[in-house]
Amino acid sequence: MKVRSRCGHLSKHYPTTVTGFENPNGQRNDGPLGLPGNDHNQVLYRMTCTKCDKVYAANGADIHERKCPKCQVGKPRSNGWRP
Secondary structure: OOOOOOOOOOOOOOOOOOOOOEOOOOEEEEEEEEEEOOOOOOEEEEEEEOOOOOEEEEEHHHHHHOOOOOOOOOOOOOOOOOO
C-alpha cells in the first residue's frame, strides 16, 4: 500500500508515520518498532527501501526525507536496531 500523493509529494492526508507511507525516495514505513529513537521524543520505525529491499530503522521525524543507507548513501540505522 502506497500512501503518498499522486504527484509523489508528501500529503497532509497521510502522515509519514502511517504504516505504508512511502516517501519520494522510495523508502516505505513498515510501522513502529516500539523502541525509542535517537532524537528527542522520537520513536523508531521499520523502513524498507523499495529499490533494493534494505530494511533499517528511522526516527519518525526523519521518515519524509530518509534515503536508503545501502543504495542511496543515507544515514546508517538508528539507535543500533538491527532487523
